[in-house]
Amino acid sequence: MSLTFDNLTTDAGLKQLDAYLLGRTFVFGVVPSKADLDLLALVTKCPDMAKYKAAARWFNYISDFTEAQRKRFGKSVLTVGLASAAAAAPAKKEAEGDAEDSDDMFGSDDDDEEEVVVVKKKKKRAVLGRSQIIFDIKPVDTEVDLEDLAEKVKEVVMADVPEFGARIEKLGDDRVSPGDICDWGEGHKICPIAFGICKLQVSCCVLDDLMGVDDVKDTLERLFGESIQSIDVAAMNKANALK
Numbered sequence: 001m002s003l004t005f006d007n008l009t010t011d012a013g014l015k016q017l018d019a020y021l022l023g024r025t026f027v028f029g030v031v032p033s034k035a036d037l038d039l040l041a042l043v044t045k046c047p048d049m050a051k052y053k054a055a056a057r058w059f060n061y062i063s064d065f066t067e068a069q070r071k072r073f074g075k076s077v078l079t080v081g082l083a084s085a086a087a088a089a090p091a092k093k094e095a096e097g098d099a100e101d102s103d104d105m106f107g108s109d110d111d112d113e114e115e116v117v118v119v120k121k122k123k124k125r126a127v128l129g130r131s132q133i134i135f136d137i138k139p140v141d142t143e144v145d146l147e148d149l150a151e152k153v154k155e156v157v158m159a160d161v162p163e164f165g166a167r168i169e170k171l172g173d174d175r176v177s178p179g180d181i182c183d184w185g186e187g188h189k190i191c192p193i194a195f196g197i198c199k200l201q202v203s204c205c206v207l208d209d210l211m212g213v214d215d216v217k218d219t220l221e222r223l224f225g226e227s228i229q230s231i232d233v234a235a236m237n238k239a240n241a242l243k
Helices: 011-021 034-042 053-063 083-103 146-154 162-171 213-224
Strands: 002-005 079-082 128-139 182-194 197-207 228-242
Touching (some): 002 034, 011 053, 034 079, 128 146, 146 182, 146 197, 146 213
Parallel strands (some): 002 079
Antiparallel strands (some): 128 197, 128 228, 182 197
16 A cells, blocks of 8 residues: 655645644554654654644654654554656656657568456455554552563564474464564553552554464563563454554
8 A cells, every 4th residue: 555645745635634634643554654754764854833733733743753663563454645746757667658659660560469467356355454452550669660561572573483383384464573473562561559569551452364373472571571460451443453
């Protein structure tokens, strides 16, 4: 899928951008992705907040991510570009075609015969459903550093676990990258419970065909069981599917 905008240094382009981002936190999906960085590169400066509130909010939010955080942004099925660049591609191809025709002035008469090409219609691939899950992680005691635990949890790459890596390989779908099986959210929360004890809230987006709630819980308990008393699901919602 592709998303194109007019010149983003003009009012027309910024109005188009503002309308698209109205009600959206990110360019595509529920977590930041490479699509946000591609669009950020096309917007040379923060849009006027008074005129383009949604665009300015998105620009400031994405700009606040550090370079290290941006490197962790996942790939996106959506490509972002300018309409002028998209229009230039077919024009270039047509020009190249004209050049080839002029070079064939003395070609064989057989070339005048119409060539019949049979194009098979591509079979539409099934949509891959995704879910966003928020986990409540309760520590064994107050001595557990929840900030440190949060960073360790979000560094876990589920695709590196042999069992889940095998599932990706068995699915054999080129739309799925290792980061898609379980994409951790950038942020986290530490919430008080009682008696000085707090819980950690982290979120992730998983591919339903490859991973479920129990898979995530079992993996975290296996890796950090000495620090965790329990893991519960605080919320679960459907996310944008991979098409």
